[in-house]
Amino acid sequence: MTNALITASTKGMGRATAIAFAKEGINLAICSRNSGDLAAFKDELSAINPNIKVFTSVTDVSIKQQVLDFAKAAEQQLAAISIIVNNAGIYEHSSILDDAEQTFEKHVNTNLMPAYELYRYFGKTMIAAGRGHIFTICSVASLVPIAEAGTYSVTKYALLGLNKVMRTEMQQYGVKVTAIIPGSTLTDSWKDMEVDKNKMVLPEDIASAIVNAYKMSAGANIEEIIIKPTYGQI
Numbered sequence: 001m002t003n004a005l006i007t008a009s010t011k012g013m014g015r016a017t018a019i020a021f022a023k024e025g026i027n028l029a030i031c032s033r034n035s036g037d038l039a040a041f042k043d044e045l046s047a048i049n050p051n052i053k054v055f056t057s058v059t060d061v062s063i064k065q066q067v068l069d070f071a072k073a074a075e076q077q078l079a080a081i082s083i084i085v086n087n088a089g090i091y092e093h094s095s096i097l098d099d100a101e102q103t104f105e106k107h108v109n110t111n112l113m114p115a116y117e118l119y120r121y122f123g124k125t126m127i128a129a130g131r132g133h134i135f136t137i138c139s140v141a142s143l144v145p146i147a148e149a150g151t152y153s154v155t156k157y158a159l160l161g162l163n164k165v166m167r168t169e170m171q172q173y174g175v176k177v178t179a180i181i182p183g184s185t186l187t188d189s190w191k192d193m194e195v196d197k198n199k200m201v202l203p204e205d206i207a208s209a210i211v212n213a214y215k216m217s218a219g220a221n222i223e224e225i226i227i228k229p230t231y232g233q234i
Contacts, residue, residue, distance in 0.1 A: 001052070004083035005029040005074050005122075007061050007114055010037040012187035013137055014087035016203035020211045021083070022049045029074030029081065031059035053078055061088040062109040064117060071121045080129060081122055083214065086115035086136045086159075096150035103151050111155035112162065119166055123175075132175040135210050136163040140183045140228065167223065176221040178213050182206055183228035199231045 004021050008014045009030030018028055022045045030045075032038045038056040045054050055077040059070040074081055090110045092103060115136055126132030142160035145153035160179055167177035185201040205227060213222040 001025065001027050002083065003027045003029065003053075003074075003078040003081050004085065005071070005081045005118070006085040006087055007031060007059075007067075007118075008088035010034065010041045012087075013182070013185065013203045013206045014085065015041065016207035017085055017087065017210050018045060019048060020204075020207040022052055022054075024211060025049060025052060026083070027053040027055075027078050029055045029057070029070070029078055031057045031061065031070050033058065033060050061114040062106065064109075064113060067114050067117045068121060071118055075122075080125060082126065082129070082132045084118055084122060084132075084134045085210065086118065086134070088114050089137065089139075089156075091149060091152050093148055094150070095148060096154075099151055107151045107155045108158075111152070112158050115159060115162055119162075123166075123170070126175045127170070127173040130174045132170075133214055134163075134166060134170070134175070134177045135213070136160075136166075136177070136179050137206070138163065138179050138181045140181060140226070140233065142179075142181060143226075167221075171221070174218070178210075178222050179224045180206060180209060181224055181226045183226075184234040185227075200229050200234060201227050 004026050006014050006018050009018050010032040018030055021028060035058045042054045042056050055074055057070045057073055059066045061067050088110060136159060138160045139156040141153040142156040163177060163179040170177055182201055209225050209227060
């Protein structure tokens with residue numbers, strides 16, 4: 001069976017993607033900082049598809065060693081990981097000049113570092129296998145900076161750059177790399193704001209795009225998928 005690893009898996013786009021993969025019969029390695037959320041979600045995934053394995057790990061992905069420990073444990077529990085979904089990310093509404101002292105480090109360590117470390121950990125194994133698919137959840141802020149979220153934009157630009165480098169390095173080996181670039185998507189980033197969910201991208205839309213990209217033929221790789229709200233950005 002195929003094994004997928006998803007960071008920040010119990011909410012938003014990560015949660016929707018895990019559910020979509022479970023329905024496809026794909027084993028899952030999922031992580032979160034909250035053990036209760038993980039246990040409840042594991043039960044939900046197992047009910048959706050009793051035939052898959054679900055490995056859970058309490059992990060703070062902003063800490064490098066915990067990312068590496070999660071990767072190693074997932075490999076031990078499920079065998080080779082052939083799908084990675086780099087979903088973890090934080091968003092803070094602040095200009096760079098108004099950032100708190102640790103804002104830059106926090107954004108780099110959450111939005112960029114985990115994807116870099118997971119690539120380094122699993123990349124050569126994927127090359128040896130001649131297969132694999134890495135999905136990176138970027139943002140429209142990877143293309144056009146958001147003035148009110150300066151440091152977030154910087155790290156999302158860097159994340160898209162990392163995705164392009166990964167694709168360039170991996171394409172000769174048959175390993176696929178896809179950037180998912182969502183616009184305003186109904187996740188916890190909006191929990192304190194008044195929004196109309198009917199005018200936003202839903203996490204399930206992102207999950208559908210990922211699954212459909214994964215199911216393309218071996219010779220086809222979707223490099224980037226941009227998904228924006230029908231009525232424009234919020």
